Amino acid sequence: MASPKAIALEFKRELGLHTNIENINHPIVENSPFHFKFFQITDEVENTLFQILDRFLLQLDLIIVRDSVLAAMKETVTNAIKANAKRVFFKNNASDITNDKEYESIINEFKSTYIENRDEIEESLQKNNFGVFVSFIHNRSLMRIRIMNNVQLTPIEAQRIKERISKAKNYNDLADAFMDMSNDQEGAGLGLIMTLMMLKNDGLGESAFKFESSENKTVFMIDIPAKVSKENQQIEKIDHIISQIDHLPTFPKSIKDIQDAIDKPNSSIGTIAEMIKRDIALSANILKLSNSAAFRRGGKVESLDRAIQLIGLKELQTLLYSLATKQMLEDKFPAFAAIWEKSNESAFYCKSIGQKMGLNKSDLSNLIAASLLHDIGEILLLSFDKHHMNKIKTFTSTREIASTISMEESAIGITHSKLGAMVGEKWGFPILYTKAMEYHHRPLLADEVYSDIIYPIYLSDMMIAINSKEAKSSEIPMEILKVCKFQSKAEFDSFRTKIKEQFSAF
Ligand SMILES: [Fe+2]
Numbered sequence: 298m299a300s301p302k303a304i305a306l307e308f309k310r311e312l313g314l315h316t317n318i319e320n321i322n323h324p325i326v327e328n329s330p331f332h333f334k335f336f337q338i339t340d341e342v343e344n345t346l347f348q349i350l351d352r353f354l355l356q357l358d359l360i361i362v363r364d365s366v367l368a369a370m371k372e373t374v375t376n377a378i379k380a381n382a383k384r385v386f387f388k389n390n391a392s393d394i395t396n397d398k399e400y401e402s403i404i405n406e407f408k409s410t411y412i413e414n415r416d417e418i419e420e421s422l423q424k425n426n427f428g429v430f431v432s433f434i435h436n437r438s439l440m441r442i443r444i445m446n447n448v449q450l451t452p453i454e455a456q457r458i459k460e461r462i463s464k465a466k467n468y469n470d471l472a473d474a475f476m477d478m479s480n481d482q483e484g485a486g487l488g489l490i491m492t493l494m495m496l497k498n499d500g501l502g503e504s505a506f507k508f509e510s511s512e513n514k515t516v517f518m519i520d521i522p523a524k525v526s527k528e529n530q531q532i533e534k535i536d537h538i539i540s541q542i543d544h545l546p547t548f549p550k551s552i553k554d555i556q557d558a559i560d561k562p563n564s565s566i567g568t569i570a571e572m573i574k575r576d577i578a579l580s581a582n583i584l585k586l587s588n589s590a591a592f593r594r595g596g597k598v599e600s601l602d603r604a605i606q607l608i609g610l611k612e613l614q615t616l617l618y619s620l621a622t623k624q625m626l627e628d629k630f631p632a633f634a635a636i637w638e639k640s641n642e643s644a645f646y647c648k649s650i651g652q653k654m655g656l657n658k659s660d661l662s663n664l665i666a667a668s669l670l671h672d673i674g675e676i677l678l679l680s681f682d683k684h685h686m687n688k689i690k691t692f693t694s695t696r697e698i699a700s701t702i703s704m705e706e707s708a709i710g711i712t713h714s715k716l717g718a719m720v721g722e723k724w725g726f727p728i729l730y731t732k733a734m735e736y737h738h739r740p741l742l743a744d745e746v747y748s749d750i751i752y753p754i755y756l757s758d759m760m761i762a763i764n765s766k767e768a769k770s771s772e773i774p775m776e777i778l779k780v781c782k783f784q785s786k787a788e789f790d791s792f793r794t795k796i797k798e799q800f801s802a803f
């Protein structure tokens with residue numbers, strides 16, 4: 298595999314970096330690498346790298362490993378830029394990075410000022426020609442991503458990386474890593490260890506990640522074999538969590554009866570309202586729902602009949618799944634309120650996205666019901682394994698690392714999406730809903746027939762994450778935006794801002 302230095306790279310404005318390819322749709326051909334060079338991570342750079350990764354993975358039918366590979370790519374690129382920035386900082390301070398004494402005294406200053414002066418430091422990277430090279434290549438048996446920068450690491454730096462890689466090999470799960478790293482003030486090594494464990498969980502073990510430090514370059518390689526086999530060593534822990542699903546109540550018969558009554562040809566708002574009134578909690582929840590952001594039109598709704606009229610009988614039938622879920626989980630699970638609130642926001646966004654897509658009434662009401670339910674697995678997971686989940690949450694929200702979802706997999710062994718789908722099955726939810734629960738974080742893996750429900754839910758989650766600066770729209774695959782009738786990321790972003798304002802105004 299040829300060195301990128303030997304290949305002419307040209308700056309492409311729309312991609313935001315130097316590359317040997319014409320455009321984002323440049324054909325992917327076996328043994329013909331894509332090379333990229335950049336100095337800083339901008340939105341365009343991220344966008345380009347993520348889209349290229351998706352294209353390779355889709356073409357090679359390896360999308361299953363997207364989250365962990367994306368995380369590993371982010372981690373190594375971020376580290377490469379940081380290593381470059383360090384060099385510039387030492388240079389600007391006229392210090393010698395290879396001198397141990399000087400290193401010790403300057404490095405603390407670098408660390409304490411890096412976040413603050415990041416833009417300034419990174420701007421001088423280009424002036425000093427400290428770039429990062431990323432290459433994608435594949436042949437019949439392997440896809441390789443190489444992340445390289447043209448600096449030589451100090452022996453201490455190289456040693457530290459090697460230690461982390463060997464640690465990641467020995468940990469069984471993230472709990473081990475957390476325990477071991479809790480004394481590490483920087484927590485800096487954890488990012489690399491976590492991503493390596495995510496790779497391992499996706500079947501990309503020791504041989505998939507390589508690190509080489511030589512005289513004038515530092516290279517990370519992520520190797521994805523054409524056939525990835527997934528083996529999970531955490532079956533026991535998963536069994537424990539899954540056994541708790543058996544302890545959940547069954548889906549209430551009274552609710553099923555109402556749903557069946559709505560199907561009868563002579564059903565009316567009056568007769569259904571009569572049935573509902575027998576359940577005080579349910580009546581109160583329907584009133585509340587009719588006054589929520591996704592349904593309210595005009596003044597406050599006070600009567601049940603009016604609430605049902607506003608929601609619609611068919612829509613009510615689908616919403617009864619989420620209302621019943623609320624009643625079953627609310628008191629038992631402390632995490633309920635927070636997740637439910639977020640799901641309401643998601644439902645509001647889904648409604649807007651669904652309308653923009655031109656969904657018919659029944660598809661739209663299924664979308665809203667599914668969006669309300671999509672994260673119930675998280676409610677359970679947070680309660681079953683609180684200790685781990687809190688740590689994961691703190692970690693992912695303080696760092697720019699891939700989604701929580703892969704963290705859950707590496708730490709706990711099961712994701713909230715899988716768990717939610719299992720609960721949905723137990724309660725006899727329509728398959729559309731269980732699919733939405735299962736795939737809302739990995740939308741590209743779902744069967745195409747479910748795109749209209751899974752993509753909007755995924756987008757609504759992304760909107761929430763982007764609004765709180767936990768994600769960037771550059772992470773969203775373009776084909777998902779297209780299905781949801783967004784022509785560009787810019788259009789999506791302005792839509793997101795507008796809908797967010799509407800939601801907050803509520
Ligand atoms: Fe989720």
Ligand SMILES: [Fe+2]
Nearest residue numbers: 643671672758
């Ligand atoms: Fe969500």
